[in-house]
Amino acid sequence: MVNGIGTLLMLLTMALLAISLPVLAIWLVYKILLGIGWVLWSLISGLGKGIGWGFRGVGNTTHRIVTFVRNSVLDTLRFAGAALTSLFMVPPVIGNVCVGRWSAANHYGRAFEREIREACVRLYRVLLGNPIKLLGLTPLIEGIEGRLPDVVAHSPGADRPKGGADRFPGYRVIGSLPRGGSGARLFLGELTPEKADEFSRAGTTCPGQIVIKAFSLEDGSTLPQIVRESRSLDAARKLGLILDHKLESDSFYYVMPFVPGSDLAEVTRRLHLNSAEDGLKDKELSQALHFSSQLLMTLDRFHTTGVWHKDIKPTNIIISDDGGAHLVDFGLVTSLRSAMTLTTHGTEYFRDPEMVKLAMQGVKVHEVDGAKFDLYSMGAVIYSMLENSFPAQGGL
Secondary structure (H helix, E strand, O other): OHHHHHHHHHHHHHHHHHHHHHHHHHHHHHHHHHHHHHHHHHHHHHHHHHHHHHHHHHHHHHHHHHHHHHHHHHHHHHHHHHHHHHHHHHHHHHHHHHHOOHHHHHHHHHHHHHHHHHHHHHHHHHHHHHHHHHOOOHHHHHHHHHHHHHHHHOOOOOOOOOOOOOOOOOEEEEEEEOOOOOOOEEEEEEEOHHHHHHHHHOOOOOOOOEEEEEEEHHHOOOHHHHHHHHHOHHHHHHOOOOOEEEEOOOEEEEEEEOOOEEEHHHHHHHHHHOOEOOEOOHHHHHHHHHHHHHHHHHHHHHHHHOEEOOOOOHHHEEEEOOOOEEEOOOOOOEEOOOOOEOOOOOOOOOOOHHHHHHHHOOOEHHHOOHHHHHHHHHHHHHHHHHHOOOOOOOOO
């Protein structure tokens, strides 16, 4: 009995071995072939990637060289063109100075300065900017080409107006701010004790510092600018935006409270600098939406009062040190019920194209809904905050 069971177990073991050994051999051969295939595939794919990287490297290098040559030629031609144009600006400047036409002299003088700046920029690109980009060192000059021009553009002008620090009665000039797009001079000032007492008696809150926006024919402002800005004061005064103003034969100025801080364009750049390339982080997005909410409430107050701002853009929005969003520059503020003809004044990219179309048709202000034009501009501002870019490219 025992011998029979042992024989049976031996036969079963031999049968299992007879079946398992071929299967194991086949599995081992399969794994070996699979390993050889993986090695061959890795070699082939690695060789293919190497060839691909080589072609891409050659392509990128070729593209970089072609771009360098093209940009260098164009910048050289533009340098020569700007230098030549600046030479043609010299006779009008000298001629108008000689005959005492100071407004025209300032006009041609500013044009001469722009051409000189353009020539310097093109020369910089030919000698430094383009060669650095050719070597693939673009991050080295991002600050020079991106941030430095913005800093220069926002630099204040002369700290003293013509006539000295007491040029504006009741106010003492203590500094200046960057010029606005209208060409007006912006001075930072303080109230004299007499003016502060006058405001207090009238129940007006006296700000710590004020901004004086001054237009002068001698500084290059035009009479239509002065008239347009002076007309906007009645509407702006309803909202308590203007503290004081004075119209003279060849100049005009008005006084506003000073809001210390940075304009929204600069704040937007900082928000995106602190975020990822694919968009604002949660904290920065929350800040952008907070600014938008405040500005929309401000616009609601404007429209409820019966006026529209008409020039909403990032550089006309100041983010104060405490995080408040303040709408400034009231030179185009207009009554929604004005009988004046609609104008195209404003800033491209943030100006409603429909408003431009209606203005060219001679439509009156009271015949349109100016509030929706402000809302269009506000939408464009929100877009610029979220995307750090203009809401449209090219001419509208």
